[in-house]
Amino acid sequence: MPTTSTTTHVTLTLTDLTRMLRESAGEEEGVDLDGDVIDTPFMDLGYDSLALLQVIGQIQREYGIEIPDDAVVDAETPGALLALVNAGQAGQADAA
Amino acid sequence: MSRTAVVTGLGVTAPNGLGTESYWKATLAGESGLGPVTRFDASGYPSRVAGEIADYVAEEHIPSRLMPQTDHMTRLALTAADWALADAGMDPAELPEYGVGCVTSASGGAVEFGQRELQNLWSKGKEYVSAYQSFAWFYAVNTGQISIRNKLRGPSGVLLTEQAGGIDSLGQARRYVRKGFPAVISGGVDAPLCPWGWVPQIASGLLSTVNDPARAYLPFSAEASGYVPGEGGAILLIEDAEAARTRGAAHRYGEIAGYAATLDPPPGSGRPPGLRRAAENALADAGVTPGDIDVVFADAAGTPALDRAESAALVALFGPRAVPVTAPKTMTGRLLAGGAALDAATALLALRDGVIPPTAHVTGPAPDQQIDLVTEAREAPLRTALVLARGHGGFNAALVVRRHPDA
Amino acid sequence: MRRVAVTGLGVVAPGGVGVKEYWDLLTSGRTATRRISFYDPSPFRSQVAAECDFDPATAGLSPQEIRRLDRAAQFAVVSTREALADSGLDTSALDPGRIGTSLGSAVGCTTSLEREYVVVSDGGRKWNVDHTYAVPELYRHFVPSSMAAEVGMAAGAEGPAAVVSTGCTSGLDSLGHAVELIREGTVDVMIAGATEAPISPITSACFDAIHATTPRNDTPESACRPFDATRSGLVLGEGAAILVLEELESARRRGAHIYAEIAGFASRCNAYHMTGLKPDGREMSEAIDVALGESRLPPEAIGYINAHGSGTKMNDRHETGAFKRSLGDHAYRTPISSIKSMIGHSLGAIGSLEIVACALAMEHGVLPPTANLHEPDPELDLDYIPLTAREARPDAVLSVGSGFGGFQSAMVLARPERSTA
Numbered sequence: 031m032p033t034t035s036t037t038t039h040v041t042l043t044l045t046d047l048t049r050m051l052r053e054s055a056g057e058e059e060g061v062d063l064d065g066d067v068i069d070t071p072f073m074d075l076g077y078d079s080l081a082l083l084q085v086i087g088q089i090q091r092e093y094g095i096e097i098p099d100d101a102v103v104d105a106e107t108p109g110a111l112l113a114l115v116n117a118g119q120a121g122q123a124d125a126a
Numbered sequence: 127m128s129r130t131a132v133v134t135g136l137g138v139t140a141p142n143g144l145g146t147e148s149y150w151k152a153t154l155a156g157e158s159g160l161g162p163v164t165r166f167d168a169s170g171y172p173s174r175v176a177g178e179i180a181d182y183v184a185e186e187h188i189p190s191r192l193m194p195q196t197d198h199m200t201r202l203a204l205t206a207a208d209w210a211l212a213d214a215g216m217d218p219a220e221l222p223e224y225g226v227g228c229v230t231s232a233s234g235g236a237v238e239f240g241q242r243e244l245q246n247l248w249s250k251g252k253e254y255v256s257a258y259q260s261f262a263w264f265y266a267v268n269t270g271q272i273s274i275r276n277k278l279r280g281p282s283g284v285l286l287t288e289q290a291g292g293i294d295s296l297g298q299a300r301r302y303v304r305k306g307f308p309a310v311i312s313g314g315v316d317a318p319l320c321p322w323g324w325v326p327q328i329a330s331g332l333l334s335t336v337n338d339p340a341r342a343y344l345p346f347s348a349e350a351s352g353y354v355p356g357e358g359g360a361i362l363l364i365e366d367a368e369a370a371r372t373r374g375a376a377h378r379y380g381e382i383a384g385y386a387a388t389l390d391p392p393p394g395s396g397r398p399p400g401l402r403r404a405a406e407n408a409l410a411d412a413g414v415t416p417g418d419i420d421v422v423f424a425d426a427a428g429t430p431a432l433d434r435a436e437s438a439a440l441v442a443l444f445g446p447r448a449v450p451v452t453a454p455k456t457m458t459g460r461l462l463a464g465g466a467a468l469d470a471a472t473a474l475l476a477l478r479d480g481v482i483p484p485t486a487h488v489t490g491p492a493p494d495q496q497i498d499l500v501t502e503a504r505e506a507p508l509r510t511a512l513v514l515a516r517g518h519g520g521f522n523a524a525l526v527v528r529r530h531p532d533a
Numbered sequence: 534m535r536r537v538a539v540t541g542l543g544v545v546a547p548g549g550v551g552v553k554e555y556w557d558l559l560t561s562g563r564t565a566t567r568r569i570s571f572y573d574p575s576p577f578r579s580q581v582a583a584e585c586d587f588d589p590a591t592a593g594l595s596p597q598e599i600r601r602l603d604r605a606a607q608f609a610v611v612s613t614r615e616a617l618a619d620s621g622l623d624t625s626a627l628d629p630g631r632i633g634t635s636l637g638s639a640v641g642c643t644t645s646l647e648r649e650y651v652v653v654s655d656g657g658r659k660w661n662v663d664h665t666y667a668v669p670e671l672y673r674h675f676v677p678s679s680m681a682a683e684v685g686m687a688a689g690a691e692g693p694a695a696v697v698s699t700g701c702t703s704g705l706d707s708l709g710h711a712v713e714l715i716r717e718g719t720v721d722v723m724i725a726g727a728t729e730a731p732i733s734p735i736t737s738a739c740f741d742a743i744h745a746t747t748p749r750n751d752t753p754e755s756a757c758r759p760f761d762a763t764r765s766g767l768v769l770g771e772g773a774a775i776l777v778l779e780e781l782e783s784a785r786r787r788g789a790h791i792y793a794e795i796a797g798f799a800s801r802c803n804a805y806h807m808t809g810l811k812p813d814g815r816e817m818s819e820a821i822d823v824a825l826g827e828s829r830l831p832p833e834a835i836g837y838i839n840a841h842g843s844g845t846k847m848n849d850r851h852e853t854g855a856f857k858r859s860l861g862d863h864a865y866r867t868p869i870s871s872i873k874s875m876i877g878h879s880l881g882a883i884g885s886l887e888i889v890a891c892a893l894a895m896e897h898g899v900l901p902p903t904a905n906l907h908e909p910d911p912e913l914d915l916d917y918i919p920l921t922a923r924e925a926r927p928d929a930v931l932s933v934g935s936g937f938g939g940f941q942s943a944m945v946l947a948r949p950e951r952s953t954a
Contacts, residue, residue, distance in 0.1 A: 056190035084257040234675040248657025252738040259739040265698035270938025273802045282802040286678040286696035325664045330672035387693035392686040519682035
């Protein structure tokens with residue numbers, strides 16, 4: 031099995047994130063992801079921890095970054111997740 | 127007197143008809159859903175005919191949130207379950223919290239989803255494996271997703287007996303009704319039409335390699351050459367007859383009157399296969415004699431040896447050409463875990479309308495098979511039907527359904 | 534009502550093949566978790582598992598069986614033979630139609646399927662996988678029902694047979710199914726249990742993806758820590774357990790050794806989430822209540838609980854909640870342990886392995902401990918039997934399980950001669 035290689039320094043926008051949320055986990059009925067959702071808890075947007083794991087996986091693959099395990103617990107809103115990814119808290123992926 | 131289990135709702139997804147009435151109309155008309163495989167490139171395989179459901183658009187039936195986490199198989203199953211509940215006019219929320227269970231059958235799981243994730247793992251790496259892989263492919267997924275979507279907190283189960291599973295799940299649903307649960311959603315839906323679902327079936331040696339859709343699957347005939355796989359199946363709502371009466375259920379397709387399952391003896395033991403015993407036990411369970419059976423929905427394996435064994439069991443039980451035998455699955459292909467549930471639904475529709483659907487493409491049984499094979503739709507007063515199924519490896523199951531006075 | 538006795542046990546488990554080795558491990562407080570040796574685990578977040586040192590030929594399988602059977606099916610057939618021998622039951626003297634088979638498995642023949650997938654897909658390169666490389670056994674592996682047929686045929690059983698596949702409650706539910714068949718009179722004997730051999734790259738990958746398995750790779754032998762404050766996920770295991778179940782009166786008539794009666798069983802669904810659990814444990818509690826009711830035992834009769842104890846934060850809270858809800862104050866007085874701390878979580882098999890542990894606990898008067906429980910989680914305030922086995926002679930024991938799909942199951946074992954309320 032191949033392993034992913036690395037790139038660094040990414041800026042993830044809310045638009046990127048909502049696109050990936052839609053692709054990875056679909057969209058809850060009655061929720062407008064194009065609205066003002068930056069501080070809306072993921073739970074209220076209809077996303078559970080599995081959905082978050084799935085979208086975090088997609089971010090890691092698309093941007094070649096490593097996002098810490100705790101992100102799924104700590105980042106309760108799109109804004110918090112973006113901050114965590116963009117503030118460089120995300121380390122470089124292991125080149126195993 | 128134990129409780130009576132009646133069928134009050136049907137949901138059908140079949141290659142020759144999406145939705146119960148569309149399927150039933152096509153089936154009575156002898157319209158087949160078999161055709162060249164289009165779901166994947168089958169040109170390199172010796173078998174290239176399947177029963178595909180052409181007109182199912184998942185987005186019309188499945189919420190967006192469920193799309194990334196479900197295989198085609200589970201989407202079809204969720205849709206069939208929705209239809210069964212709607213047909214029965216039942217809202218499970220109106221029943222006791224733990225009152226409604228769910229039991230389904232499965233064969234190889236959600237194999238297309240599984241193949242995609244295996245490919246992701248082995249071609250790209252473990253980071254590419256979906257978080258949903260942990261459950262989306264596995265054998266319990268239809269029961270789990272149907273239960274969650276409909277808030278079913280009663281007993282839930284999953285029985286695997288390959289193509290006999292549809293009957294076993296209905297037998298299990300009846301058990302729960304007899305234990306006092308007012309309703310159980312049951313049946314089976316399968317969708318093995320992808321390369322990783324296809325190749326194992328080729329390896330079984332039982333797939334037909336005749337690639338004319340009208341000649342590929344000819345059970346009981348002298349030209350029987352194997353089977354054609356299909357996708358789909360049926361979900362049935364099984365209710366306690368008393369509970370159905372209390373809530374004023376609109377209709378009863380019939381009663382699950384008898385059920386039995388057996389396992390064949392090991393190859394080479396010299397002992398007879400278990401299909402006849404399953405049928406006899408199911409008849410005894412229903413309290414009926416062979417003379418009471420008005421029609422048999424056959425397993426119809428499509429390979430000469432298995433067809434002969436089934437014909438011989440029928441002749442031993444009923445006498446030569448003593449009961450009409452039919453195999454409408456000639457129009458859908460064998461649906462693995464979905465097949466026997468669809469046959470049960472079909473038998474119930476036959477009871478409702480007093481008409482036996484035909485065995486398509488077959489002109490008549492091989493000379494050594496002394497059965498009255500119905501090859502044109504045949505009207506008949508029908509009260510009691512026997513449904514037979516066999517699962518690869520030695521499983522046999524039999525179900526007796528009969529009209530219910532509340533119908 | 535017809536009652537159900539456990540008269541024979543057979544086990545393949547991490548740490549040893551056979552019931553004796555299994556019980557030695559469980560009561561020693563040793564663990565069988567280790568760094569994965571079946572493949573290179575280094576790409577994975579979790580690199581530990583409880584593997585069986587299982588040699589099929591030494592375990593008595595014929596060359597043809599070894600070729601034909603997936604590892605999980607091999608475990609099941611070996612366990613079946615041990616259980617039948619242990620029961621002293623001569624199945625050839627019985628009507629084979631009155632003997633049934635019920636085998637639990639969550640992921641079937643996944644090891645063989647993945648191995649063969651890699652071949653026919655040429656290492657994942659081809660979507661149109663190549664049938665010319667398919668082994669004849671591939672379809673048997675594709676449909677795990679084949680394993681129930683193998684077990685039934687090995688036992689001379691021609692009654693109803695099925696694989697019960699309800700995720701990680703499969704091993705309890707397959708026994709519950711068997712109990713139903715005996716009670717209703719369809720059969721007199723059931724060969725029942727469960728098997729699983731899930732330790733393969735695809736299983737590692739999918740549990741990695743949801744962070745279900747522990748990343749504690751530096752200390753594999755203490756990686757699974759149910760109820761401990763430092764617990765960080767489950768450890769995969771493998772194995773099989775088969776039980777011979779008989780109608781109680783006929784077992785007594787033939788003078789069979791009776792380990793215990795399976796006195797009650799229930800399964801419920803949380804209808805909540807495919808993988809998640811609500812902390813209150815309501816549906817598991819409902820299953821426990823119904824299983825106790827079937828047993829005609831009050832909660833106070835339960836002298837030991839074999840917990841699901843998978844080692845995830847979510848599970849341990851969930852079932853602790855369920856025990857309190859069902860047993861009330863008695864929950865605080867009941868010894869509880871998770872043998873997954875020692876043998877890992879063998880998914881569909883574990884429920885049957887745990888029921889064998891319960892039967893052996895009643896037989897020997899010893900309760901297996903929860904290994905690696907050094908630092909109790911203050912939120913979990915029951916008696917989880919830390920580290921060392923404990924002598925006790927419970928007259929009734931409870932075992933529970935939770936499975937992906939929302940499945941919640943509970944089973945009660947009791948001495949058949951108990952007085953019932």
